[in-house]
Amino acid sequence: MSNDYLTPTDRQRQTFREDLLDWYDEHKRSMPWRETNDPYRIWVSEIMLQQTRVDTVRDYYPRFLEAFPTVEALAEAERDDVLTYWEGLGFYARARHLHEAAQTVVAEHNGTVPDSMDPIRDLKGVGPYTAAAVLSIAYQKPHAVLDGNVTRVLSRVFALEEDATTTSAQNALRALANDLLETARPGDFNQALMELGALVCTPSTPLCDRCPLQNTCRAHEAGTEEDYPITPESEPVPHHDIAVGLVFDGDQILIQRRPDEGLLGGLWEFPGGKQEDDETIEEACRREVREELGIDVAIDDHFYTLSHAYSHFKITLHAFRCHIDQGTPEAREEQPFQWVHVSELDEYAFPRANRRLIEELERRQTEPSLFD
Structure with missing residues (x-):
């Protein structure tokens, strides 16, 4: 597909960044992982937040870190103990991979979570989203995230006329997110986009009257917000x-x-x-x-x-x-x-x-x- 309409002008970029970050500074939720600069603790939060509701993670995060306050403590722990503290969060491969990755960080990176893309991507269980999130939030590195919330926001603002789950659409959206990224505040920018998707640009009945991007959102202008993102029909649940x-x-x-x-x-x-x-x-x-x-x-x-x-x-x-x-x-x-x-x-x-x-x-x- 042609990506011309996914290439904002300089003015659009600046307006997008300013409006989004101004909204975030005023409306962001208080989260325990937003009160630390420790890359290990930020990494733990990002692993927990994968496919898990924020309110659930709020309960598990402090208990887990009380048991494993440092990457060394996690690396030295018995796997059964790690799984016990993870119990109820689901997607248990995340806990096994986090435990294994902590051992790698201690053995190969002197106990410091890597601060560049290739080494952090080599850690077990760390994909493109988690790597970008940790690098931008913990180290202020200019890497944009792309998750479900970001996909929904960008698909609506730019009226993405393609199945958003396809590889080509995901690549186009990732390029767009990096194009829009405020490199002076990459961590806040990423969290702001995700927060907007979670609180305002919701899957159904989005709160467009509260959205800082409503004046530049093509879907809102056309009244077709809930038509985006375009996705395949869901299969019946077995x-x-x-x-x-x-x-x-x-x-x-x-x-x-x-x-x-x-x-x-x-x-x-x-x-x-x-x-x-x-x-x-x-x-x-x-x-x-x-x-x-x-x-x-x-x-x-x-x-x-x-x-x-x-x-x-x-x-x-x-x-x-x-x-x-x-x-x-x-x-x-x-x-x-x-x-x-x-x-x-x-x-x-x-x-x-x-x-x-x-x-x-x-x-x-x-x-x-x-x-x-």
Whole structure:
């Protein structure tokens, strides 16, 4: 596509920068990560903020940094401890990669987060957005960010007539963001664009009357704000029924750790998995436990059913109290198991859906009649 209409004039650039930064200086939200110049703490915040609501990160950020106040502390920590403090934030690969990257920073950069593009991009889990954000905010380097909020703002202001998710559109928008960037205040400029997208230029019902860019926004002029950015139609959200075995041996319960790679990697869980088309949910429970641990279990009773939504699919989780009928548990490669007391489960990092089962287990322990 021709990028001519995405090339602002000198006056447009200056007006855009001034109006945006004046608005930001007056309306920016107070955030704990905006009160530090420490590149490590800014980096942690940017990793946490990926695909996670600001209000959620507000709660996790201080707790995480209290546990791991420096990059050295994070690098020296046990991975299970890192995952435990991350539990509930989701997208757990971020925590594993952050932990690994901290070890690289200590080993190869003397404990200092890199201040240039190539070295910081070499860190595990650091992509173009995170690199630009950390470099601009922590080091005032002139690198523009491009996330969902920035894409939406620029697509509307310049009426981008292309699917904004395509590589060509993303490249054009990134070039535009760098063209508009206020190099004297790159960190503030980037945060201002993201803040505008979060507070004013929202996905639906944008607050155009409060927008500092309304006089230069082509979509607003045409009354077509909600037509941008142009994106493909969403696919239906898949749903899966999941069977889980709460396998007891006396007063201990069996848990296993998920493989490092993949969804919820490195977290502990109760054994189980997806129901197949040709089986009952109880049969799915027995099959999954057999496949994962090499044991046959007998189901004692249905324990609990809950629903949970992940970013790209939803589940209904069916948990059953079980005991071993035949065999001895065997750990699959990279999936160790443990027998633990219910009171010890809080010492392990679990996915949120499993955590809800743990809360119910703990509740019923205090009310034994609920197990009857």
